[in-house]
Structure formats: C-alpha cells, structure tokens
Amino acid sequence: MSRPWDAVATELVVERGDALSRYAYLLTGSVDDAADLVQDALVRTFGTPRMRLTLPRAEAYVRRAILNAVIDRSRRDGTWRHVRHLTAVPASIASTADATDERLDLVARVRELAPRQAACIVLRYYDDLTVDGVAEVLGISPGAVKRYLSDGLRALSSAIDPAGARPARTGGDHVGT
C-alpha cells in the first residue's frame, strides 16, 4: 500500500531531484558528493515522522539537511579549508581558455564562502528565491539572510565579471572539492 510520505518523496525526487542535486553541487563542487548528500538528506527528511509534509516543506527540509551536512563537513575539514588556497590552484583556472584571467573561478569562490553564506547566495541567485523565501527555506530570519548575502557578495565582488566577458564554464566534475 502506498504511503503518503512515499508519494511526497517520490514526487520530490521526480520533480525537484535535479534542482536539489544542482543546489548540492554548487555547495560541494562534486557531482558524486552532491548525489550522496541529497540522498542522505532525503532519508533524514523522510525517515522522521513530520506533520503535514507537503512538497514545498519537504524540499525545504531537504535543503536544510544538505546545508547542515555541508556545514558539518566544512567544520571537519576546517583546517584544510583554511590553507588549501595556499597549496593548490583551483582546477577550473587551468581549464579556462583565457590563461591571463587572474580572477578566481566565481563558482569555486562561492564554495570558499562560509556554508550559510554560500547557501544564501545559491538560493537567491541560482534558485531565484526572494530574501523571505531564502529565510523560509533555511529557517532563519530575513535579516540574517540579508547579512549573509551582503557579506557573500562583498567577498565575491572581485571575482564577478559584470560584462560577462569570461569564457563560460564547462563541465562540473573537474572542480575539486
């Protein structure tokens, strides 16, 4: 017999699975890590009884679970995170056609942000959510979202190319975690 949460889970995966995977990918830089994170977040979400679990609420839960996993991981990897820019050039730099472009790859820079800043940036500028929408998904106040967006944009400003003159990025798996 089909269960209500089965139906919500299935519908979420079918209709929003790719969006969730791409959200996780932008936060991790790895297609495989993203898939594992999404799958784990889905189990966390649907493995706990919840009241009135609608599709939007389920998606919000999954996104929070993904973000918390990223935060948890970044805390564990904190030491490496602080020094890796001193020891390695991001793979995406080497893959661009324009070798003279000294700016760091923007998407890689997003992943260098604090996870909650990165999540706000991705939800606001990739998923096109409003500030209130981001706040609702992440369960934080709109004021906190504005602060994270402001801090995140400031940190990214040197890597943003308003004219769009840089070559488009290709592929995703080449970007290291």
Added chain:
Amino acid sequence: MSEHDRNETALARELKAAADASTPRAIDVDAVLGASRAKRRARRTAVVGGAGALVAVLAVGGLVFGMQDGLFGSTSADSSLESGSVAESAPEVADERDESGPVDAEAALEMPYCGARVAPTTDPATAPLAVRLVVPENTAPGTSVAADVIVTNDGEATVSGSIRLVPGLAVDDDGVVVWRTSDPGGPGTGLELAPGESLTLRGSLETRRCVFGDEPLDEAPRADLPPLTAGSYGARAMVEFFAFDSLARFVLVSPGEPFTVE
C-alpha cells in the same frame, strides 16, 4: 543598471551556467524510500517499545526522572514509585502498521535550529498532555542550569502511552533560538496519567549562545559556545509522547518560561 545590479546578474548567470553544465547523478528513489522506512520503523520501535514497562503514576508530581546524558539519573521523587505503581507490561503495538496512519498525521516538528524562530506552544485543546518548564529566575552566563519539565494530564480521562525521557530544551532571545539541546530523545517508557496527575522530567540547559549552523542536523550545539550576554531570555521544552489510544505521536511544546541572565 547599477554596478551592484550588474554583479548580481552576472553572479546568477555564472551559477546557472555552472549548475547547468553539471550532470546530476540519478537519485535512487527505491533506496531512499527503503532507508527512510527503516529509519522510521527504528524510531517508532524505540518510542513504543522503550523500557517495556507501563508506569502508573499515582500521585501528582509523583515521579521524577533525572536525566544525565540521555540515561536514567537518580530517581529523586517521593515514594510513589515505590508504592506499587510499576504495573503490567506495556501493551503490544504493532510496528508493521501502515505508515499512513495517525503516526504520520500527528507527528510534529523537531527542535528549531539555532537562529530559527522558536516552535509554537502546543495548543492544549489538541494535545493529550500539557507541558510546563521550570527554570531558575536568575542565572549566570555560560553555566549549566537545571530544568524541570512537568508533564500533566489536564484532561478528564486517563492518558496512556509511551514517553521519551529526555526532553528537548531551547533558550530564545525574543523568540529566536540562541541555544538548544538535540531533539527529544532517550528511552521510551510506558506511562499512564490519571486526570490531574503529572510527571517530571529533568534536563539542563546552557546559558550560551549559538547561531545558525553551529549544530549539525539532529545534534546539540557545540560545547565551546560563548556565554549569553546579560539580559532577559525565554526557555521552552519539547517532549515526545506516543499516545496508545490514538496511536499518534505528539511533540509537546511548553509555553516560554522567562529567565534572566545576569
């Protein structure tokens, strides 16, 4: 268009280009459903089975569970527990029921994250038990504070079920969570409360400040958090209860209890 707007547009364009260029790995729906089902079943078994005893509490405030690190602490209550109140085995509750039943329908939310709004107080009209939190009126910053969570049957009929013995506790600053424990947990124990009877669970909260992201999902905040600044705060308790009559799970949230850090 301002430079700020151009930057935002460029950022959106590059994020979309990067995301679109990736090829997401397919999500295994069957694996998700199977693992979720197993996790729910394990959770329900823990709640319903628990210690396996049905405890009849015969006196108001007659039973106090002292909790430390999720284990039974000292039983510091009066003598009612010893007065023959431990009763028959808990009723069998089939664990293989269709999960579309009341367990799903009545299940409630978990502890809000640090930085999130507090959970709304449970409407007494819809809950079988009332929960009240007792904390000292004045506390010092950066300390551990004992908290009593009093679960009372304010109704007119006896309530029986299974209760998790470790309450969830949260501290809020003007409605925003600034410290929290993990979700309600611990062993589930059979419980029977006649009208007017109550049960006291013990926990502790920390007068420390966490922010969003300070805790991984389902876990308590880190121990190295900064102390709360002096001022007025609120505290709330969450208790998980599984009602035998309706086979429904409830997460009962107490009203906010004010206290001062000074």
